[in-house]
Amino acid sequence: MQMENIQATLNKGPxxxxxxxxxxxxxxxxxxxGAKQALNGINLDVPERQVTALIGPSGCGKSTYxxxxxxMNDTIDGCKVGGKITLDNEDIxxxxxxxxxxxxxxxxxxxxxxxxxxxxxxxxxxxxxxxxLARNKNELDEIxxxxxxxxxxxxxxxxxxxxxxxxxxxxxxQRLCIARAIAVSPEVILMDEPCSALDPIATATVExxxxxxxxxxxxxxxxHSMQQAxxxxxxxxxxxxxxxxxxxxxxxxxxxxxxxxxxxxxxxxFG
Amino acid sequence: MSDATVTGxxxxxxxxxxxxxxxxxxxERRFKAYGITAIAIGILFLxxxxxxxxxxxxTAFWQTEIHVPITFSEQVLGTPQQAAESQTKLMxxxxxxxxxxxxxxxxxxDPDDKAAVSAASALISSGVRVQLRDIVLNDLSVIGQTQDxxxxxxxxxxxxxxxxxxxxxxxxxxxxxxxxxxxxDKLKSMGALEQRFNWGLFTFGAxxxxxxxxxxxxxxxxxxxxxxxxxxxxxxxxxxSIYLEEFAPKNKFTDLIEVNINNLAAVPSIVFGLLGLAVxxxxxxxxxxxxxxxxxxxxxxxxxxxxxxxxxxxxxxxPSIRWAALGLGAxxxxxxxxxxxxxxxxxxxxxxxxxxxxxxxETAPLLLIGMVAFVAxxxxxxxxxxxxxxxxxxxxxxxxxxxFVERTSGAIxxxxxxxxxxxxxxxxxxxxxxxxx
Ligand SMILES: Nc1ncnc2c1ncn2[C@@H]1O[C@H](COP(=O)(O)OP(=O)(O)OP(=O)(O)O)[C@@H](O)[C@H]1O
Ligand SMILES: [Mg+2]
Numbered sequence: 021m022q023m024e025n026i027q028a029t030l031n032k033g034p035x036x037x038x039x040x041x042x043x044x045x046x047x048x049x050x051x052x053x054g055a056k057q058a059l060n061g062i063n064l065d066v067p068e069r070q071v072t073a074l075i076g077p078s079g080c081g082k083s084t085y086x087x088x089x090x091x092m093n094d095t096i097d098g099c100k101v102g103g104k105i106t107l108d109n110e111d112i113x114x115x116x117x118x119x120x121x122x123x124x125x126x127x128x129x130x131x132x133x134x135x136x137x138x139x140x141x142x143x144x145x146x147x148x149x150x151x152x153l154a155r156n157k158n159e160l161d162e163i164x165x166x167x168x169x170x171x172x173x174x175x176x177x178x179x180x181x182x183x184x185x186x187x188x189x190x191x192x193x194q195r196l197c198i199a200r201a202i203a204v205s206p207e208v209i210l211m212d213e214p215c216s217a218l219d220p221i222a223t224a225t226v227e228x229x230x231x232x233x234x235x236x237x238x239x240x241x242x243x244h245s246m247q248q249a250x251x252x253x254x255x256x257x258x259x260x261x262x263x264x265x266x267x268x269x270x271x272x273x274x275x276x277x278x279x280x281x282x283x284x285x286x287x288x289x290f291g
Numbered sequence: 292m293s294d295a296t297v298t299g300x301x302x303x304x305x306x307x308x309x310x311x312x313x314x315x316x317x318x319e320r321r322f323k324a325y326g327i328t329a330i331a332i333g334i335l336f337l338x339x340x341x342x343x344x345x346x347x348x349x350t351a352f353w354q355t356e357i358h359v360p361i362t363f364s365e366q367v368l369g370t371p372q373q374a375a376e377s378q379t380k381l382m383x384x385x386x387x388x389x390x391x392x393x394x395x396x397x398x399x400x401d402p403d404d405k406a407a408v409s410a411a412s413a414l415i416s417s418g419v420r421v422q423l424r425d426i427v428l429n430d431l432s433v434i435g436q437t438q439d440x441x442x443x444x445x446x447x448x449x450x451x452x453x454x455x456x457x458x459x460x461x462x463x464x465x466x467x468x469x470x471x472x473x474x475x476d477k478l479k480s481m482g483a484l485e486q487r488f489n490w491g492l493f494t495f496g497a498x499x500x501x502x503x504x505x506x507x508x509x510x511x512x513x514x515x516x517x518x519x520x521x522x523x524x525x526x527x528x529x530x531x532s533i534y535l536e537e538f539a540p541k542n543k544f545t546d547l548i549e550v551n552i553n554n555l556a557a558v559p560s561i562v563f564g565l566l567g568l569a570v571x572x573x574x575x576x577x578x579x580x581x582x583x584x585x586x587x588x589x590x591x592x593x594x595x596x597x598x599x600x601x602x603x604x605x606x607x608x609x610p611s612i613r614w615a616a617l618g619l620g621a622x623x624x625x626x627x628x629x630x631x632x633x634x635x636x637x638x639x640x641x642x643x644x645x646x647x648x649x650x651x652x653e654t655a656p657l658l659l660i661g662m663v664a665f666v667a668x669x670x671x672x673x674x675x676x677x678x679x680x681x682x683x684x685x686x687x688x689x690x691x692x693x694x695f696v697e698r699t700s701g702a703i704x705x706x707x708x709x710x711x712x713x714x715x716x717x718x719x720x721x722x723x724x725x726x727x728x
Contacts, residue, residue: 090618092614092617092618095613095614095617097541120620120621120622121620122620123617123618123619123620124619124620127618127619128614128618130611130614130615130618132611134609134611134612134614134615135615136612136615136616136630137612137634146616146619146621146629147619147620150619150620150621150625151620197615200615200619201618201619204619204620
């Protein structure tokens with residue numbers, strides 16, 4: 021991977037990084053799978069309405085960290101999370117916090133598109149339904165259409181909303197999953213390698229979408245593609261063997277990283 | 292790029308090593324041959340089984356009947372006025388006499404020739420008592436009139452007509468006499484003898500006379516039991532599986548439960564019968580021979596099957612579906628009931644139907660709780676004495692009479708029919724509900 025290439029693809033958006041307040045703050049987050057430690061004390065601030073990219077070699081704990089942010093790790097047997105994570109200064113692991121509500125505020129898009137084997141409409145409508153976001157059928161219709169529109173999928177599917185979501189192409193399915201996530205109006209969207217199963221064209225569509233979503237949502241994205249991190253993110257965090265190696269503005273991370281491991285990784289020397 | 296790879300391959304590639312392609316193909320062919328042989332043997336046995344059952348049993352679905360003009364005489368039955376006042380006389384009346392007189396007249400036998408009359412009347416089933424009584428009780432206006440009735444032939448007549456007797460042996464060594472054979476020929480030439488479809492096989496209860504014995508009571512008993520098993524085992528089994536699979540913490544205790552459930556599935560069914568006898572009958576004081584107790588015992592037996600099938604079906608639902616729902620903020624219960632369970636439904640239904648089919652064919656535990664009983668009347672409720680299809684087969688198999696042999700096979704055909712129906716339902720449900728994801 022050539023440095024110049026990546027710099028050319030850097031997202032030259034308005035340089036506002038410093039001005040954004042912190043949406044989610046992690047303090048000394050540790051994760052154990054049984055006896056095995058997967059994260060060794062992560063301190064990371066996720067800025068509001070920005071795209072934060074998590075990069076790092078395979079197995080370094082990116083997905084593990086991402087799952088801490090909406091407590092999906094709770095569903096994994098033998099997984100223990102330590103430290104403190106706040107969302108708008110509220111501790112999300114506090115016993116008074118309801119996970120269901122937390123996950124409505126912190127949505128997630130997975131690596132492999134996983135639409136429900138139901139109609140496209142029902143896929144998107146499910147979240148608003150269980151959270152009582154729509155008072156009647158019309159409101160629900162509107163939410164579904166708006167979400168599909170924002171996910172850039174409405175044009176392609178508006179005539180077949182009652183066809184199964186599993187019948188769409190891979191890229192469409194992933195955008196359906198994004199529509200499903202934003203239908204709940206979360207504040208934060210977590211994406212774990214959302215484009216790894218997609219072809220370059222579908223990837224480009226999703227990346228554009230992420231860039232647009234940044235206006236309204238805080239986004240944390242795990243990616244293995246340096247170009248993708250450079251294209252869509254404003255902040256990049258480099259993980260290595262369960263540690264946070266370095267975090268900084270994407271531009272700086274790719275042009276002039278402080279950490280040797282970051283430098284090695286983005287120039288393709290390991291990972 | 293592609294040029295580089297093409298030219299990059301050295302021209303003088305080393306000689307291919309012999310990695311035994313021929314051997315590999317031979318091994319594959321051999322394996323295929325083993326498989327085909329195994330399947331062929333299986334099919335052969337199946338055909339042999341079906342052939343033996345069907346060739347012996349199909350005749351049970353036909354029953355010889357004699358068309359006899361019956362005079363419902365007032366001497367025997369009393370006047371219609373008397374009958375309207377009290378039915379006791381009607382219930383007790385000598386109906387076989389009516390049948391005998393009708394047949395004697397039809398064959399033109401001298402009524403005073405005792406031997407001839409008794410030989411002729413032996414061709415009629417003693418079941419005519421019930422048959423004629425039902426006609427009269429249904430419609431009192433027949434009294435005093437003459438009506439043509441298809442009377443059940445006796446099992447000897449039936450067997451003789453179906454060619455089940457060796458007629459070459461001396462007369463005194465066979466159940467049917469030469470005189471009776473003459474009568475049969477005469478009736479045949481008059482067109483008064485016919486093999487008609489044997490509805491009675493499906494509707495009658497137990498009887499010591501083969502021609503009036505049927506699996507009606509057994510079918511109702513089996514039906515009650517299947518309903519009880521379905522109503523109890525399905526919800527309990529599915530609830531237990533969902534809890535174990537989706538909610539229970541994984542620890543030593545749940546491991547122990549899992550091992551025990553798997554072991555229960557392998558417990559011989561007769562043990563469940565003993566358990567039912569001890570617990571349901573001796574302890575709870577439920578009636579013996581009742582379909583309720585049978586149903587409870589079969590429920591216990593079917594539970595492990597349903598639990599194992601349900602857990603497998605739940606486990607086969609891709610975890611990504613659970614993540615999708617949980618990630619949207621669905622609670623665990625919502626996730627399970629709105630997403631996982633519908634996807635597992637075909638597997639659960641198939642498992643349940645297979646469990647039910649097993650229960651339907653189960654005999655041993657039912658013997659222990661007294662369902663081997665002579666039950667002639669339909670059980671009105673699951674608390675009444677009843678039998679079950681396989682038990683009825685078992686009981687008929689112990690009868691020596693020729694007519695019961697064909698009925699045994701006939702009942703087996705009926706049982707196989709029900710089993711095939713259930714399996715077809717399972718296949719249909721599977722196709723109907725199966726979804727891609
Ligand atoms: N469910 C689990 N049970 C046990 N160990 C796990 C589990 N999930 C992850 N791990 C371990 O935790 C470590 C971090 O895994 P994680 O999935 O977070 O890596 P990752 O950075 O997302 O890797 P990749 O880029 O390949 O997705 C790995 O060593 C992995 O083996
Ligand atoms: Mg990962």
